[in-house]
Amino acid sequence: MKTKSRKQDKVNIVTLGCSKNLVDSEVMLTQLKGNDIDATHESEKDDSNIIIVNTCGFIDNAKQESIDTILRYAEAKQEGAIEKLYVTGCLSQRYKDDLEKEIPEVDAFFGTMDLPLLLKKFNADYKHELIGERLTTTAQHYAYMKISEGCDRPCSFCAIPLMRGKHVSKPIDELVKEAQSLAGRGVKELLLIAQDSTFYGLDLYGKRNLSELLQRLSDVNGIDWIRLHYAYPSGFPTDILKVMAERENICNYLDIPLQHGSSRMLKVMRRGIDRIKTENLITQIRETVPEIALRTTLIAGHPGETEADFEEMATFVEKMRFERLGVFTYSHEENTHAGTMQDDVPEEVKQDRADAIMEIQQQISLERNQSLLGKTIKVLFDRKEGGYFVGRSEADSPEVDNEVLVSAEDNYVRLGDFAQVKVEDVSEFDLYGSIVKE
Numbered sequence: 512m513k514t515k516s517r518k519q520d521k522v523n524i525v526t527l528g529c530s531k532n533l534v535d536s537e538v539m540l541t542q543l544k545g546n547d548i549d550a551t552h553e554s555e556k557d558d559s560n561i562i563i564v565n566t567c568g569f570i571d572n573a574k575q576e577s578i579d580t581i582l583r584y585a586e587a588k589q590e591g592a593i594e595k596l597y598v599t600g601c602l603s604q605r606y607k608d609d610l611e612k613e614i615p616e617v618d619a620f621f622g623t624m625d626l627p628l629l630l631k632k633f634n635a636d637y638k639h640e641l642i643g644e645r646l647t648t649t650a651q652h653y654a655y656m657k658i659s660e661g662c663d664r665p666c667s668f669c670a671i672p673l674m675r676g677k678h679v680s681k682p683i684d685e686l687v688k689e690a691q692s693l694a695g696r697g698v699k700e701l702l703l704i705a706q707d708s709t710f711y712g713l714d715l716y717g718k719r720n721l722s723e724l725l726q727r728l729s730d731v732n733g734i735d736w737i738r739l740h741y742a743y744p745s746g747f748p749t750d751i752l753k754v755m756a757e758r759e760n761i762c763n764y765l766d767i768p769l770q771h772g773s774s775r776m777l778k779v780m781r782r783g784i785d786r787i788k789t790e791n792l793i794t795q796i797r798e799t800v801p802e803i804a805l806r807t808t809l810i811a812g813h814p815g816e817t818e819a820d821f822e823e824m825a826t827f828v829e830k831m832r833f834e835r836l837g838v839f840t841y842s843h844e845e846n847t848h849a850g851t852m853q854d855d856v857p858e859e860v861k862q863d864r865a866d867a868i869m870e871i872q873q874q875i876s877l878e879r880n881q882s883l884l885g886k887t888i889k890v891l892f893d894r895k896e897g898g899y900f901v902g903r904s905e906a907d908s909p910e911v912d913n914e915v916l917v918s919a920e921d922n923y924v925r926l927g928d929f930a931q932v933k934v935e936d937v938s939e940f941d942l943y944g945s946i947v948k949e
Contacts (some may be wrong), residue, residue, distance in 0.1 A: 518632070522550040523559035523626075525584075526648075527577050528567025530704050530740075532600060533648065534657045536565045539599075539626060541646045546635035552648045561595040563629070564721040566602035566672055570842035577602045597621065599629060601674040623675055645689065650893050652927035653700035653736075653909065654693050658686060658724065662706035664743065667781045668813060668841060671706050678707065679702060680715045689728050694733035699927070700891060701734055702908060707743045708746050709751075719748040729758040735929070736891065738908055740766040745783035747792055752799040759938035762905050763802040770810050772827025773820040780813060781848060786827060793831055804906030806835035806933045807866060812861030813841045814852035821864050835912050836872045838865040871948075873939045878939035880913070887947055890932045892924050900924050902932075904942070915942045922946040 522543060526536040536552060542617045543550035551559065562584045566577035577600075587593050595618050603610065604622035611620060622631045627637040660674040662669075690701060705711065712720025728737055739751075739760075742765055755761045771777050774785040784792075797803060809824060828836065840861040843854040892902035895908065899916040902924075907913045915932055917924070922945055924930045936943040 519549060520561055521559045522548060522561045522563060522633075522943075523554045524550065524552045524563045524565060525580060525719075526553065526565045527580060528569065528573055528601065530655045531706070532565055532567060532659055534655050534704070535600070535623070535626075536646055537645050539563070539565070539629070540648070542626065542630060542638060543633065543635065544646065545638045546630065546633065548633055548635060553620075560593055561597070562593050562938050563597045563599060566598060566600035568600070568602035568605045568670065570839070570844070572842070581610075581614055581617065584617050585614055586862060588616050597629060597630075597632065599623075599625065604674045605670065614627065617770070619876050624687070625697055644763060646694070647693070647696075647698070649909070650927065651697050652891065653702060653893075654698045655702045655704050656689060656693075657681070657688065657704050659705040659711055660709060663710065664707060664783075665781045665848070667779065667852075668770075668810065668844065668847060670844045673846055675706060678710050678714060680711050680713070680720075682715060683712075683720070683727055684725050686724065687731065689763075690734060694731055697927070699734065699929075700736040700738065701728060703728075704740045707741060708739060709742045709746065709748055719746070721748050722750045722754050725754045725758070725761055729754075729760055729796045735760055736762050738762045738764050740908065742767045744789055744792055749795060749799075750763045752796060755803070756800050762798055764804045764806070764820055764906060764908070765800075766806040766908065767796075769810040770808070771813070771820075772809070772824035772831075773816075774823075776813060776820045776824070779815050781852055782808075786823070790831070804834040805831075806837075806908070807833050808837045808839060809890065810839050810841050811864040811868065812856035812858075813909075814849050814854055814856070816841075816856055816864075821867075823870060825868060828868055828875075832875050832879075833872070834906055835876075837911065838868045838872075840865050859869060861874065876913070877937070877939045880939070880942060883934045883942060884937060885934065887931050887933045888915070888942075889929055891929050892926050895919060900926075902930075913942065915944065917944055917946055 524536050526533050540550055540552050564581055567573040581598055584596050586598050597619050598617050599621040603620045607620045629636055659680040662672050663678045663679045744767055770780055777785055838884050844850050888904050890902040890904055892900050894901050898919050900919050902915045904915055931947040932944040933947050934944045
């Protein structure tokens with residue numbers, strides 16, 4: 512007599528939030544597949560019976576997106592479309608008890624460091640031999656590399672230490688091994704990420720050791736671009752600038768979130784730096800690495816921000832002329848230092864201030880792009896979209912920065928390849944050009 516065999520589980524991982532979450536999902540995917548479990552990431556097919564939602568809990572909008580996504584899959588479970596629903600990541604770490612009460616359809620909640628526990632739900636073990644090995648979910652030619660976890664900074668507005676814990680660096684040898692593995696699979700660009708990349712190594716080596724890490728990664732064959740993100744300005748390790756200037760495959764690019772341009776607000780935000788020291792640091796960076804593109808992010812509407820503070824920030828942006836800049840409106844987070852303060856800037860004022868900063872930046876970006884007209888730049892091509900091949904220059908990180916577009920009708924380039932592009936037209940945030948035949 513035949514018995515009906517049970518259908519094999521199929522897992523789909525859904526990732527919300529930042530690139531650091533994406534790396535966590537890629538590690539999770541690698542571990543599941545390493546345990547012979549059929550798993551995918553962000554599958555467009557509706558053929559998975561188990562869903563894992565990797566949540567973000569950073570600001571209100573991100574938290575709401577995470578909750579909405581969990582509820583959508585909880586409903587799917589009630590309707591019988593899926594069998595199991597697991598939730599992990601920052602929101603789950605921070606609000607596990609509340610979520611268990613409010614969304615009982617979820618089979619289990621896990622924190623940010625609970626991957627071994629999650630694997631046990633699949634009768635799987637965490638395979639230490641897979642450390643350094645990672646299935647990437649980005650385009651094949653670039654990959655995010657998380658160099659550390661957690662953060663020791665006391666910033667008033669930030670709940671990251673509550674969700675990610677204290678700063679823990681990954682050993683250099685482990686990161687080099689990971690880079691070699693990625694390069695062997697065709698990755699040409701490494702995007703280094705952390706909660707605070709400039710704190711790297713202090714816990715392991717007794718000193719900030721980002722410069723040695725950059726040198727070691729720069730020596731890995733096959734890596735053409737190394738891009739540094741999330742550099743904290745206070746205590747910035749200036750020895751990395753010499754390495755950036757000397758090594759051709761370390762991009763002349765630095766993501767350095769400054770958060771404000773008013774000394775008074777920087778003190779309120781507990782950033783450990785004032786405006787004058789910030790401006791001096793930026794000057795030093797640009798003098799040491801003259802071709803560098805600086806990306807920063809700012810916060811509009813932090814508790815206590817006056818019109819005068821905002822005007823000072825606007826003047827700061829006009830003076831510094833950052834190559835890339837983004838603005839967040841302040842999000843009031845419980846259990847943070849700012850959470851004990853009155854959220855006294857109305858939402859519409861926050862948004863108006865953010866919009867005003869972006870108007871200033873839009874003009875700066877347009878002028879910077881216009882200065883490139885007629886010049887030839889090196890571009891790495893990521894995708895084809897509409898009638899264009901779309902790529903990025905050395906000054907641009909994926910998804911957050913400018914893009915370079917060339918007509919697919921008049922040009923051909925293989926995705927994942929570099930090409931020289933002559934800039935023929937520009938807008939505020941994009942360049943248009945044609946491939947220069949070699």
